[in-house]
Amino acid sequence: MLRLTHSMGAVFGTLTVMMAALTPVSADCTREGLLAAANSYIAAQTSGKLDGLNLVAGNFTYQENNKVADIKRGVLSQALKIDLNRSTADTTACASYTMIISSGGSKPYVLATQIRHNGNDTSSIAMIDTIAATTGSLFFNAAQTLKYIQAEDWTTIAAQPESREVLKKAGDAYLDMWTDKNAADSIPWGSPCERVEGSMLTKPCNGALPRGGSAKPNSMRRYVIDETIGSVDVLCAFDSLGDMPDSHEIRMVGGKVKYVHTITV
Numbered sequence: 001m002l003r004l005t006h007s008m009g010a011v012f013g014t015l016t017v018m019m020a021a022l023t024p025v026s027a028d029c030t031r032e033g034l035l036a037a038a039n040s041y042i043a044a045q046t047s048g049k050l051d052g053l054n055l056v057a058g059n060f061t062y063q064e065n066n067k068v069a070d071i072k073r074g075v076l077s078q079a080l081k082i083d084l085n086r087s088t089a090d091t092t093a094c095a096s097y098t099m100i101i102s103s104g105g106s107k108p109y110v111l112a113t114q115i116r117h118n119g120n121d122t123s124s125i126a127m128i129d130t131i132a133a134t135t136g137s138l139f140f141n142a143a144q145t146l147k148y149i150q151a152e153d154w155t156t157i158a159a160q161p162e163s164r165e166v167l168k169k170a171g172d173a174y175l176d177m178w179t180d181k182n183a184a185d186s187i188p189w190g191s192p193c194e195r196v197e198g199s200m201l202t203k204p205c206n207g208a209l210p211r212g213g214s215a216k217p218n219s220m221r222r223y224v225i226d227e228t229i230g231s232v233d234v235l236c237a238f239d240s241l242g243d244m245p246d247s248h249e250i251r252m253v254g255g256k257v258k259y260v261h262t263i264t265v
Contacts, residue, residue, distance in 0.1 A: 029094035031228075033122030037115055038087040038096040041076075041128065045100060045111070048079030056118060056126045063129045065245035065265050066220060066237055075132045081105060083146050086154060088226035088233065092164065094120050097224035097233040099249070099261070101146045108142035109134050110198075112247030112263045114224050114235055129222060131235055131247045131263050138244065138264040139198025148196045152259055154229065154251070162230040162252045168223060170250050170257060171232040175221065178240035181212035190256030197262040205257055214240035230258075238264060 037054075044053050050071060062071035071077070080102040087098040093116070100111040109132060116127040133140055176183040184206065193205035202208065216239040224233045230252045238246035244264050251259040 027120055029091045029117065029120040029122060031089045031091055034089040034091065034094070034096040034115075034117070035087055037117065037122050037125055038089075038098050041098060041113065041115055041125075042082065042085050042087075042100065045076055045080055046082055048077055050076065054124045056124045059118070059126065061127045061129075063127065064132055065130070066235075071128070075109060075111065075130065076128070078107075080109060083142075084149060086149075088224060088229050088231050090224045090226055093224065094118075094122065095224045097226075097231075097249070099149070099263075101142055101149065103142035103146050107134055110137075110140070110142050110145055110263050112233065112235065112249070114222060114233065129235060131245050131265060133198070133263050133265050137198070139200045141199035144199035145196060148194075148199075148201050149261070156228050157230050157253060160254075161227040162255065164225050164227055166255070167225050167227065167230065167232040167250070167252060170252060171223065171234045171248065172221070174248060174250060174260065175218040175234060175236060177210045177212075178214040179212060179217050184209040184211060188252075188256050190253065190258045193256070193258050193260075195260040195262070197260075198264060205260055216240050218246070 040052055044050055062069055064074045081104050082100055083103050084101040085098060087096055089096050095114055095116045098113045102109045112131040114129045115125055118126040170187055173183045173187050189206040195202040195205050218236045219239050220237040222235045233247060233249040235247050238244040247263040249261040250257055
């Protein structure tokens with residue numbers, strides 16, 4: 001009986017190992033995979049062709065200016081000469097954020113795009129979510145925006161990355177300033193610090209800030225948080241001042257806000 005027990009135990013042990021080997025394991029969402037997908041998006045926007053994008057079959061969503069749209073009719077179907085692009089990666093949400101500035105041509109653009117993936121699978125794209133500002137958008141001047149953004153330093157934070165919680169809190173506090181009179185004072189402003197709102201430059205960051213006054217909070221908030229860069233991008237509906245599609249990006253260094261970018265349609 002003892003021998004039979006040992007034999008059965010060996011069999012069960014073997015089966016357990018085999019089942020573990022056959023059980024699918026969800027791979028981690030990697031920074032490299034996220035940035036590769038972002039680069040495929042940048043290439044598609046450069047060419048105006050979608051065939052280089054690996055979109056989730058039957059379950060892909062394209063959203064432009066907070067509305068679900070036909071990707072074949074959106075800004076992504078237009079070939080743009082890109083003067084600047086910069087991407088960040090959120091391995092927790094398995095999403096990326098890309099800023100694109102195209103200042104030439106008959107229709108210049110400044111784009112804020114979040115790309116999302118299902119099940120940590122960065123080999124395919126589940127959603128492309130774009131705020132597309134162009135001539136007529138709030139404070140729009142792509143050439144001036146390009147000048148300001150090119151002068152910024154967005155190197156990786158080598159010492160102590162910002163925490164996800166701190167970055168999200170800063171992004172939310174900034175968007176809450178229009179409804180909460182105390183929100184501005186809760187933000188750790190750095191020195192130096194600058195805000196680029198459309199093409200308007202404000203130095204220091206904490207100059208001429210809103211102090212409540214609106215009853216409508218900014219809604220539809222979607223986040224991409226990159227701790228290694230110290231950035232949070234929030235796409236939203238800027239309801240405090242009207243139903244305006246909007247992107248607010250904040251960069252923190254050493255626990256203090258260094259840059260704020262807004263792209264509002």
